[in-house]
Amino acid sequence: MDSDLIIQIKNVSYAYLDDGDPTTEEKLALDNVSFDVKRGEFVAIVGSNGSGKSTIAKHMNALLLPTSGSVLVDGMDTKEASETAPWEIRRKVGMVFQNPDNQLVSSVVEDDVAFGPENIGVPSDEIRRRVDEALRLVDMYEHRKKGPHLLSGGQKQRIAIAGVIAMDPECVVFDEPTAMLDPKGRREIMEIIERLHSQGRTVILITHFMEEAAAADRIIVMGNGKLLVDAPPADVFSRDDLGVLNVPFAVSMARKLRENGIDVPADIVTEKKLAEFLCR
Amino acid sequence: MQIRVEDLSMIYNPGLPYETRALDHISVDIKPGEFVAIIGHTGSGKTTLVQQIAGLLEPTSGRVVAVAEDGTETVISEKGKASFAVRRKVGIVFQYPEYQLFEETVLKDVCFGPKNQGLSEEEQIERAKTALKLVGMDADEIGGESPFELSGGQKRRVAIAGVLAMDPEVLILDEPTAGLDPKGHDDILRMIDRIQDDRNITIILVSHNMDDVAEYADTVLVMNKGSLFMQGDPRYVYCERGRELKSVGLDLPAGPGFLEDLQDLGLDVDIEKLTFDETAEEIIRVVKKKWQ
Amino acid sequence: MAVRDITLGQYYPGESPIHRLDARTKIICALIYLVSLFVVQSFSAFGLSIVLLAVVVMISRVPFRFISKGLKPIIFLIILTMIINLLFNTSGTVLVEFWKIKITDAGVYRAAFMGLRLVLLIFGSSLLTLTTKPIELTDGLEKLLSPLAKIGLPAHELAMMMTIALRFIPTLLDETDKIMKAQTARGADFENGSLKQKAKALIPLLVPLFVSAFRIAGDLAMAMEARCYHGGSGRTRMNQTRFGRGDAMAFIVMIIYVGLLIGSRYLPLY
Numbered sequence A: 001m002d003s004d005l006i007i008q009i010k011n012v013s014y015a016y017l018d019d020g021d022p023t024t025e026e027k028l029a030l031d032n033v034s035f036d037v038k039r040g041e042f043v044a045i046v047g048s049n050g051s052g053k054s055t056i057a058k059h060m061n062a063l064l065l066p067t068s069g070s071v072l073v074d075g076m077d078t079k080e081a082s083e084t085a086p087w088e089i090r091r092k093v094g095m096v097f098q099n100p101d102n103q104l105v106s107s108v109v110e111d112d113v114a115f116g117p118e119n120i121g122v123p124s125d126e127i128r129r130r131v132d133e134a135l136r137l138v139d140m141y142e143h144r145k146k147g148p149h150l151l152s153g154g155q156k157q158r159i160a161i162a163g164v165i166a167m168d169p170e171c172v173v174f175d176e177p178t179a180m181l182d183p184k185g186r187r188e189i190m191e192i193i194e195r196l197h198s199q200g201r202t203v204i205l206i207t208h209f210m211e212e213a214a215a216a217d218r219i220i221v222m223g224n225g226k227l228l229v230d231a232p233p234a235d236v237f238s239r240d241d242l243g244v245l246n247v248p249f250a251v252s253m254a255r256k257l258r259e260n261g262i263d264v265p266a267d268i269v270t271e272k273k274l275a276e277f278l279c280r
Numbered sequence B: 001m002q003i004r005v006e007d008l009s010m011i012y013n014p015g016l017p018y019e020t021r022a023l024d025h026i027s028v029d030i031k032p033g034e035f036v037a038i039i040g041h042t043g044s045g046k047t048t049l050v051q052q053i054a055g056l057l058e059p060t061s062g063r064v065v066a067v068a069e070d071g072t073e074t075v076i077s078e079k080g081k082a083s084f085a086v087r088r089k090v091g092i093v094f095q096y097p098e099y100q101l102f103e104e105t106v107l108k109d110v111c112f113g114p115k116n117q118g119l120s121e122e123e124q125i126e127r128a129k130t131a132l133k134l135v136g137m138d139a140d141e142i143g144g145e146s147p148f149e150l151s152g153g154q155k156r157r158v159a160i161a162g163v164l165a166m167d168p169e170v171l172i173l174d175e176p177t178a179g180l181d182p183k184g185h186d187d188i189l190r191m192i193d194r195i196q197d198d199r200n201i202t203i204i205l206v207s208h209n210m211d212d213v214a215e216y217a218d219t220v221l222v223m224n225k226g227s228l229f230m231q232g233d234p235r236y237v238y239c240e241r242g243r244e245l246k247s248v249g250l251d252l253p254a255g256p257g258f259l260e261d262l263q264d265l266g267l268d269v270d271i272e273k274l275t276f277d278e279t280a281e282e283i284i285r286v287v288k289k290k291w292q
Numbered sequence C: 001m002a003v004r005d006i007t008l009g010q011y012y013p014g015e016s017p018i019h020r021l022d023a024r025t026k027i028i029c030a031l032i033y034l035v036s037l038f039v040v041q042s043f044s045a046f047g048l049s050i051v052l053l054a055v056v057v058m059i060s061r062v063p064f065r066f067i068s069k070g071l072k073p074i075i076f077l078i079i080l081t082m083i084i085n086l087l088f089n090t091s092g093t094v095l096v097e098f099w100k101i102k103i104t105d106a107g108v109y110r111a112a113f114m115g116l117r118l119v120l121l122i123f124g125s126s127l128l129t130l131t132t133k134p135i136e137l138t139d140g141l142e143k144l145l146s147p148l149a150k151i152g153l154p155a156h157e158l159a160m161m162m163t164i165a166l167r168f169i170p171t172l173l174d175e176t177d178k179i180m181k182a183q184t185a186r187g188a189d190f191e192n193g194s195l196k197q198k199a200k201a202l203i204p205l206l207v208p209l210f211v212s213a214f215r216i217a218g219d220l221a222m223a224m225e226a227r228c229y230h231g232g233s234g235r236t237r238m239n240q241t242r243f244g245r246g247d248a249m250a251f252i253v254m255i256i257y258v259g260l261l262i263g264s265r266y267l268p269l270y
Helices: A053-059 A078-084 A109-119 A124-137 A153-165 A183-198 A233-237 A249-259 A271-279 B046-053 B106-116 B121-134 B152-164 B182-199 B210-216 B234-240 B242-247 B254-264 B276-291 C023-039 C043-060 C064-069 C072-088 C105-131 C134-151 C155-185 C195-201 C203-226 C245-265
Strands: A005-015 A028-038 A042-046 A068-073 A093-096 A171-175 A202-206 A218-223 A226-231 B002-012 B020-030 B035-039 B061-067 B073-078 B090-093 B170-174 B202-206 B219-224 B227-232 C094-098 C101-104
Touching: A005 A053, A005 A202, A028 A053, A028 A068, A028 A202, A028 A226, A042 A053, A053 A171, A053 A202, A068 A078, A093 A153, A093 C203, A109 A124, A109 A153, A124 A153, A153 A171, A153 A183, A183 A202, A218 A233, A226 A233, A249 A271, A249 B254, A249 B276, A271 B254, B002 B046, B020 B046, B020 B061, B020 B227, B035 B046, B035 B210, B046 B073, B046 B090, B046 B170, B046 B202, B090 B152, B090 C155, B106 B121, B106 B152, B121 B152, B121 B182, B152 B170, B152 B182, B170 B182, B182 B202, B182 B210, B202 B210, B210 B234, B210 B254, B219 B234, B227 B234, B234 B242, B242 B254, B254 B276, C023 C043, C023 C105, C023 C134, C023 C245, C043 C105, C043 C245, C064 C105, C072 C101, C072 C105, C101 C105, C105 C134, C134 C155, C155 C203, C195 C203
Parallel strands: A042 A202, A042 A218, A093 A171, A171 A202, B035 B202, B035 B219, B090 B170, B170 B202
Antiparallel strands: A005 A028, A005 A068, A218 A226, B002 B020, B002 B061, B061 B073, B219 B227, C094 C101
């Protein structure tokens, strides 16, 4: 067992349940996918709709189990764990979903954040401490007594993140957390994601937005259930053969500048870095 | 058909402690065939405004009027009245429109609007087929399928076709690309642009995506806290008054936004550029001069 | 937006001693109070019930107009009950007589009695929901019912269902509003036409609403699973409810109240 790996995906294939109709072609949502995630790493997974990126995400905390191959979370096989106590996996790998409305359980913010720790049997005083801490981390402490229906989409999503953080997972998987948010909400969520990463948590971000993926250490590109590329952002964005990508503004600008004789280093993929380079 | 918004105000829960002024004395003219984008924060009144224009909400005061080519005026909405008759000329596509599909087949669903307009069955089907074609779908191929079996992007197209089938002169779209992947996003926007060219209808697009607005809109209306904060073409709004836009927390398109960042870091760039190429040229000019 | 403003349950936020009581205490006390209203036989005993209610209302600092709001939907029912008692009680001395109607002193007495009883019933139960958060109410119910889990009553599941229902009512109301507007924009007419036409017009609303409800349910189930939900066993709670001095006081007051009520039956009172 390699102890600095939190998640190991080994030759995973996944077929959606047979609908009983023999004429239906079995479609593989995942086709022999393998990769590892190191502790403390920030990995982005991108790909168009139906590429399998959400399906692979749900394998990381035993919400889905591979049809063939195996997934190890902190050395535990998700298939074995799901027979006895899948929550042992889920307390290590938390998950934030796309729709901010449909993942909050309680009509009071702080009670919702407490839901996860309550489920894993954390003592009451400790839950209180964790809930307050998690709400402060996402800057929602002052809203703790409110009902979710009075909050904006971005705020609801922050509550969902607090709910996951309160379980103190090693790794958080974000499944398109910003897809339904406005730009302000999107920025807030990305800030929190980067904050979590800087605190040493492993972050896996599934997203459509390349600007968001650019913040990761590594980008995995999925297409038709297959893993197409697994490389650092600069390498991924420099490839022209990946039709699913529309590269971030900073990358196409850097490219344009290079064509015109301004020698922008290849590893610059964010606007912040590009601006710093140009102004130095 | 011209849309004239006259001193329109909308107050939710008047007199109660949680009274909210969703629209505050808005006046604006929307010319026939114009591509208008409405931008602003969530809760700035964009959705309330377009629902008034569509005749779905009664305002607290003021009114929305449709002015026909011959000058006749029809009230779309005023206090005590939200007009059904004119609504047919103003189509509205809500956010996540695929959640309104309900019929057994795609064709039937698209026919729902025309049917309510009292058209004959042949006319309904004719309209539905044309509308499906406009959104890039083949009625013969997909018309008999259940709308619930389609992919997310397809569902959205069918829902848009359902509104187009009513043959509106003004088409309102409230964040039509929300939740789509980049390809789906580009497809829908190009489709809207094409429909506008084909049909010469007015488009009113509510959007958070400043790059789309800069690329497609003729006129940008900026809403802030229920008021019309700014109005003009993209170059005016994003370049000439970009700083003000940022001061109320709104984004700029990638190009002008990046130029402002550079300026803030002390680079002497001219920020009044809008497109990608203009932005690149300006950076190249300034950086080369500086590095010489 | 308009639908969203409907206040749910009818909780009146506050920090009064009544608000701070354990939800279980309030549920039990409210139950005792409601039952007592049916046991009461005399007006003087009712006086006791009114005094108790008035004192609790004062301590709770809930404005009276909020409490009386609960009467609105059933005011018709109360008046009807009173009229029936007034008209059809023929025993006792006749006070007024016209046409075939006799109004007797016993009838007046019964009518006033029934009216008062209903009003107190409403006030008593409103006070419970006004001073207890919906979520505390469901928690309290879960704990009160938990002994019955041994005989197979799914106390935790019932409470969880109530929690989720409370959480998603605003969401579904919002969704209804949105779908209605969208279909109206496509020419649907929810207001005019015969009953049959109206029922048919609901299909474009109900089908998408059901689809939405199922989508929400699926999403929520997955989110709950991801947050380690696996039923009630091994679960802890953040808000540990402990009976405090206030709760003890409340129970003592209720015991005295019940004692006085019982005592009043042996006294020659009206």
